[in-house]
Amino acid sequence: MEEYTLVVRKPCFGLPTTCPSCLPVFFYLKFANVPFHLDYNLTYPDSDKIPYIESGEYVTYNNEKGGIIERLKEDCIADLDTELRSVPEWISTKAMISSWLADAIKYELWLGTDGSSAETIYYSDLPWPIGKILFLKQLHKVKQELGITKDNSEKIEEQTYKRASLAFGALSSRLEEHNFLFENRPSSLDALFLGQALITLQALPETSVLRSKLLEHENLVRYVDRLKTEFVDAGSSSSVPNYPSSAAPRRGPSNWSSKPKSKPKREKTKEEKSFKRRSKYFLVAQLVSVVLFVTLMARADDAEIELDDDEGYE
Numbered sequence: 001m002e003e004y005t006l007v008v009r010k011p012c013f014g015l016p017t018t019c020p021s022c023l024p025v026f027f028y029l030k031f032a033n034v035p036f037h038l039d040y041n042l043t044y045p046d047s048d049k050i051p052y053i054e055s056g057e058y059v060t061y062n063n064e065k066g067g068i069i070e071r072l073k074e075d076c077i078a079d080l081d082t083e084l085r086s087v088p089e090w091i092s093t094k095a096m097i098s099s100w101l102a103d104a105i106k107y108e109l110w111l112g113t114d115g116s117s118a119e120t121i122y123y124s125d126l127p128w129p130i131g132k133i134l135f136l137k138q139l140h141k142v143k144q145e146l147g148i149t150k151d152n153s154e155k156i157e158e159q160t161y162k163r164a165s166l167a168f169g170a171l172s173s174r175l176e177e178h179n180f181l182f183e184n185r186p187s188s189l190d191a192l193f194l195g196q197a198l199i200t201l202q203a204l205p206e207t208s209v210l211r212s213k214l215l216e217h218e219n220l221v222r223y224v225d226r227l228k229t230e231f232v233d234a235g236s237s238s239s240v241p242n243y244p245s246s247a248a249p250r251r252g253p254s255n256w257s258s259k260p261k262s263k264p265k266r267e268k269t270k271e272e273k274s275f276k277r278r279s280k281y282f283l284v285a286q287l288v289s290v291v292l293f294v295t296l297m298a299r300a301d302d303a304e305i306e307l308d309d310d311e312g313y314e
Contacts, residue, residue, distance in 0.1 A: 023195035
């Protein structure tokens with residue numbers, strides 16, 4: 001079989017990557033026995049193209065329709081769900097993991113805790129001012145995605161934790177003491193949930209509400225520990241390369257250090273050329289967007305103050 005390169009965000013918290021979009025893809029490839037090695041991209045902390053996979057002329061990005069796992073199925077590279085995708089309970093479980101638990105992870109990383117885990121995962125390799133400002137920009141984006149306002153923040157928080165608790169309970173009942181969630185064999189749902197659960201248990205602080213709710217279900221914790229031991233710890237020496245330091249970051253998506261130097265370079269696709277070209281302007285573009293963001297937020301605050309003053313005169 002042809003070997004693939006999976007490009008992800010950096011490893012931290014004892015995991016090969018702690019990005020919620022990347023870790024499930026890592027496990028999916030492991031479950032499907034697809035040969036691959038990891039590479040890390042530190043250039044684009046907020047890119048929706050990461051993770052992505054390449055092999056020869058084949059490249060698929062995370063932001064393509066359906067995401068990487070669905071593309072792997074469509075392209076006949078790896079499909080673990082052939083006999084399951086028409087099962088009603090499998091469909092409802094997938095919806096629950098992809099929505100309720102995915103939103104809960106997002107909420108907890110950016111809003112439910114002090115945000116230090118999210119900063120470590122995404123921005124710790126950037127200079128402090130830029131990393132901090134990009135963090136605040138992403139925090140604002142997350143609030144918009146989750147529909148959070150000043151008026152409904154408490155309601156959203158309560159709803160998020162309630163749904164997560166129900167989801168953990170349903171998964172615990174579904175799993176019982178089986179090895180996997182459905183038919184005692186791995187599927188994409190195991191990859192999705194395992195990635196979410198490991199980030200919850202290892203990246204979130206002990207004070208995390210989401211973490212405490214997961215710990216209430218001992219069979220889920222055993223399931224996570226067993227699969228981590230089998231697919232991460234046992235293969236860590238061969239699967240995870242040494243993490244490049246922030247002093248020497250990757251320049252672009254096609255610079256694979258693990259490829260033999262003697263191997264002739266293939267012609268880059270238009271998408272790859274465009275993706276690499278962006279690296280030259282990344283910091284400038286981010287600074288401009290941050291300035292615009294701060295300016296717009298300041299204008300919005302001024303407008304609110306003026307409105308409050310007008311109401312005071314009435």
